[in-house]
Amino acid sequence: MHNMKRKSIKKSEIGTLKNDADLPSKQNTASFFEDVHSVVRQIPIGRVTSYGAIAQYLGTRMSARMVGWAMNASHAANPPVPAQRVVNRNGMLTGKHHFSTPQRMEELLKAEGVEVKDDTVIDFKNVFWNPSSEIAL
DNA sequence: GCATTGACGAAGG
């Protein structure tokens, strides 16, 4: 989104995050959150993707851990980010504890038509959405 | 400035 401001992530949420313009060597940090959020917002309803897939799509320059870490700030992003559609490589809802309630993530997914059992997405590979191959550049 | 942690993932045992 052209109008997306780099402050889509509140500094208070990130902590000591400074203005990216003031950090020449780290100017990608702030935009990294935007990139992650942008990708996650493109995940179709009823589909899910993984942290690693997003990392790979954005370029192998950072690890999948940074994607998960970035998601921590997603709740403050605007427009909202459907964080429930991002699970780990096994389709497990590893980020459930970061929602309002531990069961909230599963509820959201089921409401979208994604079957979940035992904190894992059923038929994961079938509902998996790979940004690297699904997003047309 | 070093050690630990983290919504991860791949590799090795």
Add this chain to the structure above:
DNA sequence: CCCTTCGCCAATG
């Protein structure tokens, strides 16, 4: 097939 180790990069104590 389960568990441990390591790499990844930034934040935190």
